[in-house]
Amino acid sequence: MKTVRLNQETIASLLDDLLKRSPNSYGKYENAVAEIISNVRSKKDEALFAYTEKFDHAKITDKTVQVTQQEIDEAYERVEPALLEVIQKALVNIRSYHEKQKRQSWFCSDEKGTMLGQKILPLQRVGVYVPGGKAVYPSSVLMNVLPAKVAGVEKIIMTTPPGKDGSLNPSTLVAAKEAGVDTIYKVGGAQAIAALAYGTQSIPKVDKIVGPGNIFVALAKKAVYGQVGIDSIAGPSEILVLADDTANPRYVAADLLSQAEHDELASAILITTSEKLARQAKEQISEFLKVLSRREIIEKSLDHFGYILLADTMEEAIEAANAIASEHMEILTENPFEVMTKIRNAGAIFIGESSCEPLGDYFAGPNHVLPTNGTAKFFSPLGVDDFVKKSSVIYYSREALHEIHRDIIQFANCEQLTAHANSIAVRFEKEEKQ
């Protein structure tokens, strides 16, 4: 973990470093992904199952691709009861927070006889991708499925890669069932994304695909964007802790490590006005590292993408934090709410020393699917807005149109779109002739 004095140069070099983790830098896989998509699009199930055998080493057929009720029942028997209990508790909080995001269709009318508004409707079919492999994250299932459910999506489909024996992790299945997934398919990778985007004999085409995945999944989602909707492209996790000399160095250290353990590409950054805190936090990190189970991952992450930035003033620290636009930002300062008002760019803002990042990952209710890699400057946390779409609604009475019809004709003629002008003019041709 590098400790450096914060200035224009260090921040520029840090931003360059972080961007090296971006899916946009992985051009070499794009052709492979394009080929997978093209094959699944043309050969459908046949290609989908062939890739599943090739990449996941599992033999799946149209008879076994869909998870059965029996498999779900077995998962409930196998899952730890304590885990089921926390899934159910977290689910209540997550649903409640997302319910508050719901919006109604709206309109405004005026007495000239006009009505303008927006009709807001849920998407009909959504695909949720859930990664397989060593790491199993039932929390991620909840966070991706529940906003869609709250939005009112009619059919929620989940895909996740099977193990070699064709089985899925029971906690993934239980979380999916609890959250309200309608159908689960045992496919993963770019081939699953292609199947969701174009449909196969076994898997229905969806309107939008969400959920995290490896680089193949991320590139496949980008490739099918436009054919279907996608959530923002997820990169490795990040935490930025903004702290002054009132912060507890043991908390700061523990929180930095909580993100570094995700991934060798994860990034943990402390920006502080206190040299003493910087030193003490670093000591605590060494202490914790002795006992943490994911030490190897954490050490690589901290070596490459871990920073302690020393700022002269809190203003300077905040400016740097806004430039980095971290996925997670913790504010451990004397007046954390005051600092929060000055934060422009962050996926989620955790205020004060009892609001640590894992609280948001699992339990508080806000979504843990957040913009990474500086994209918090223009992307938002996953939410109900991602599972609805709007249609403009326009009504004018004849009188209301008459009042402005000459203006529209004028505008259309200026743009040399005479058929546009004609569409207005034809409605008043009798009056004009008189």
Place this chain on the structure above:
Amino acid sequence: MKTVRLNQETIASLLDDLLKRSPNSYGKYENAVAEIISNVRSKKDEALFAYTEKFDHAKITDKTVQVTQQEIDEAYERVEPALLEVIQKALVNIRSYHEKQKRQSWFCSDEKGTMLGQKILPLQRVGVYVPGGKAVYPSSVLMNVLPAKVAGVEKIIMTTPPGKDGSLNPSTLVAAKEAGVDTIYKVGGAQAIAALAYGTQSIPKVDKIVGPGNIFVALAKKAVYGQVGIDSIAGPSEILVLADDTANPRYVAADLLSQAEHDELASAILITTSEKLARQAKEQISEFLKVLSRREIIEKSLDHFGYILLADTMEEAIEAANAIASEHMEILTENPFEVMTKIRNAGAIFIGESSCEPLGDYFAGPNHVLPTNGTAKFFSPLGVDDFVKKSSVIYYSREALHEIHRDIIQFANCEQLTAHANSIAVRFEKEEKQ
């Protein structure tokens, strides 16, 4: 224009036809676009100006790339006063409609000492692309710039390709100035998109790029998606008229033509329960074609992508309309509001015979940047939401965290993320030791 009986087969073949117009089918330009982006990214202004000379045949330098106040003054002198007047009138309506879309940051607190919410902020810098060439659309400038302005975007940058002599169309400049664009640059094509996404010596990097363009612009936007935000990928224009035997065939014909004139790839579709209306509308189209200035474009558009679909019932007609998910949908039926309640998928819905599509294009206030090519199933009209982004806000008091800390530790341990569990546990280690 083909007249066919509506059934599963005809609708499937129509949807196939329409998708041929999609930017996703233009893979052959992707490499050329990737090369342009890569060159502008590495060589910046040098590459940008070289491409401008190559594609736009205009010599632009860092001294002339930015539009001057003098050029804007001259544009005001040259623009038709009547056009300036309608621009100013339309602007009031567009701004007023988009003001109604604005949302506030929100939070909920409870007496356990928790506060959860969303901080909603405008993007800081936005790039608006405006096509050059023969067609000049000041209305498009208003529709792309005003939602950003209403959202509170700090800096709005516009790029548009110059003519051979380095000049821009005065009505584009005047519309930009009226709408509140901060800076205008004389570059276009994929090279302009690359400059906005990565920044050059002359052109600042933006957070999001919006605006229509040709296939190179569309592919470039898709390629830089993730590096910056983009609006949805625009395809050729579409109108779908849903009509029964109460509809005026002359209005129906004029409205179909109003979209067909945009582009040879534009699509005009009538779905009706009335064979008489279908026949009469077709006759009226032939009549109008004799006098309309853009006859050649219209004829090609109608030949390839124009359809009259005869439905047995209005329910069947509505189902087909929802499957097509047209950019613009007009409802010319006896009870148009009732039909509107059954429409799931459309960019904009025009209700009744005095609410024709050009009213929405220019004047009523809703945005004319709308999802095309079936993407109304998951994309929305351009609006204020496209120019803001959200951050989750999470505050828990020590007491509130204490109450649930064991649940979070349980969840984290189940996911084998022990550093997550540690971040919670460390906060209560003194209590635990006692």
